[in-house]
Amino acid sequence: MRRIKMRELYEYFNLKIKEKVKRCPEYNKITEIRMRVNSPLIINKVNSEKVFRDVIISEDDISDTFNIATDYSAYAFEDNIKEGFLSVPGGHRIGFGGVIVKENNRIKAIKNIKFLNIRVCRQIENYGEMLYEKTKSNEKIENILIISPPGLGKTTLLRDYIKKISNETPGTSICVIDERNEISGMYMGVPTIDLGIRTDILSNCTKKDGILMAIRSMAPKIIALDEIGKKEDIEAIESAGVSGVKVIATAHGRDVEDVTKKFGQDMVNMFERKVIIKRIGEYICC
Numbered sequence: 001m002r003r004i005k006m007r008e009l010y011e012y013f014n015l016k017i018k019e020k021v022k023r024c025p026e027y028n029k030i031t032e033i034r035m036r037v038n039s040p041l042i043i044n045k046v047n048s049e050k051v052f053r054d055v056i057i058s059e060d061d062i063s064d065t066f067n068i069a070t071d072y073s074a075y076a077f078e079d080n081i082k083e084g085f086l087s088v089p090g091g092h093r094i095g096f097g098g099v100i101v102k103e104n105n106r107i108k109a110i111k112n113i114k115f116l117n118i119r120v121c122r123q124i125e126n127y128g129e130m131l132y133e134k135t136k137s138n139e140k141i142e143n144i145l146i147i148s149p150p151g152l153g154k155t156t157l158l159r160d161y162i163k164k165i166s167n168e169t170p171g172t173s174i175c176v177i178d179e180r181n182e183i184s185g186m187y188m189g190v191p192t193i194d195l196g197i198r199t200d201i202l203s204n205c206t207k208k209d210g211i212l213m214a215i216r217s218m219a220p221k222i223i224a225l226d227e228i229g230k231k232e233d234i235e236a237i238e239s240a241g242v243s244g245v246k247v248i249a250t251a252h253g254r255d256v257e258d259v260t261k262k263f264g265q266d267m268v269n270m271f272e273r274k275v276i277i278k279r280i281g282e283y284i285c286c
Contacts, residue, residue, distance in 0.1 A: 008090035009033070009120065014064040017041060020052050030120050031151070037062055037114040046280060062114055069094050079204075082109050083180075089192045091121030091185030121185060121193070124153065124281055128161030131275060134285050136169070141222060143241070143270055146250040147259050148277035154250040155182055155226050157275070157283065159193060161248065162224050166196020175220035177210030178203040183226055211236040215243050224248045234267050241270065256286070 009030075010018050021033065024043050032044040037059055041052040069088055070077050080086045085095045097115030101108045135142055144161075148154040162183075166174050178184045178201055185192035186203040195201070200218050202210045207225050214220055223240055225233075228249045237247050247270075253259035255276055260268045268274075277283040 008088075008092065009118070012065050012068050012088065012094070012118065014061060016055065017061060017065070020055055024050060031122070032120065033118040035062060035065065035116040035118075059114065062116060065094070065116055065118075066096075066113060078109070082107050084110065085180065087181035087185060087187060089185065089187050091182070091193045093119040093121070093180075093182060095119065122153070122156055123193075124156055124160065126160070127153070127157050127281065128159075128164045131157070131161050131283075131285060132164040132168075135273065141172075141246045142272040143246050144248045144273045144275060145259070145268070145271035146248075146275045146277065146283075147253045147255065148250070148283075149254060150252060152277045153280050154252075154277060157277065158224060158226060158248065158250055159183060159195065162199060163194060163196040165222065166198040169198070172198055172222060173218070173220045174199045174222045174224060175214040175218045176201045177205070177207050177214065177223060177225040179205065179207055179210065179226070183224070206232070208232040208236040211240055215240060215245060220245055222246045222248060226250050227252065229263070234263065234270075237267075237270060247271075 009021060013021060020041055021027070021043065024030065026045060029045040030043055031046060034042040034044065035057045037057055039057055041055040041057055043050045069086055074081065077086055081096060085093055087093050095117040096110050096113045098110045098113035101111055146154050146157055162174055162176065165172060176183050176195060176199060178186060181203050184195055184201050184203065186201065191201055202214055207228065211223055214223055223245055228234065228251050237249070240247050251259050253262065256268060256274050273285060275283050275285050
């Protein structure tokens with residue numbers, strides 16, 4: 001497992017919080033940093049939680065992190081903020097909690113932000129190696145569905161597998177539909193996570209729109225996307241199949257049976273290969 005680039009994380013905190021993050025035991029296993037106004041700083045790791053009862057989060061602490069993340073120009077990130085999160089360099093993601101402002105029954109903004117969740121982007125070196133070895137010998141590219149409960153590394157496996165195919169398969173163009181900038185860590189139009197030399201990215205669009213745009217404009221052989229679930233996602237994947245484009249996708253679920261109950265047998269049957277993540281760093285192919 002690679003070491004998290006803690007320098008990327010440190011820069012989003014004031015000195016008070018930064019010192020605690022730096023000194024957190026096993027900081028390479030950090031998954032989340034929780035900041036809640038008038039509550040203790042909490043750092044979640046792979047299999048544990050550390051509560052810093054001597055560090056009570058103030059409104060200034062929240063403001064400092066928010067201002068640093070938005071480069072003191074919140075207006076430049078209004079569209080992201082109203083979605084409830086902001087992707088920052090390194091693939092990390094800052095979630096916001098506060099008062100939702102609506103206009104015409106649609107979310108216009110989030111104000112009085114007093115809760116932050118910094119989700120740490122993790123990568124496991126060669127995580128996709130086994131999957132790549134199992135699929136590279138096939139004469140044709142397969143549709144692949146990666147299944148896992150939240151937090152076990154669906155996106156991590158998707159990233160590494162995409163990178164492996166992209167770097168080692170001549171003539172294969174991949175287009176990643178990165179709806180929430182979680183796959184590529186896109187920041188100001190530039191990906192901060194390496195997805196390989198033959199990979200293009202469409203970000204900040206719905207999976208449906210992204211798939212249709214990719215087919216029309218980028219001529220990919222493979223489309224990759226994270227966390228499918230809506231009916232329109234399934235319909236767009238069907239469109240990709242009709243166009244001869246293969247799809248690598250992830251979905252929440254414990255196993256194939258669980259996903260079948262949620263989305264139906266027809267959707268599951270679109271994918272020739274299913275990958276089930278059992279725990280962080282461990283998966284089976286079927």
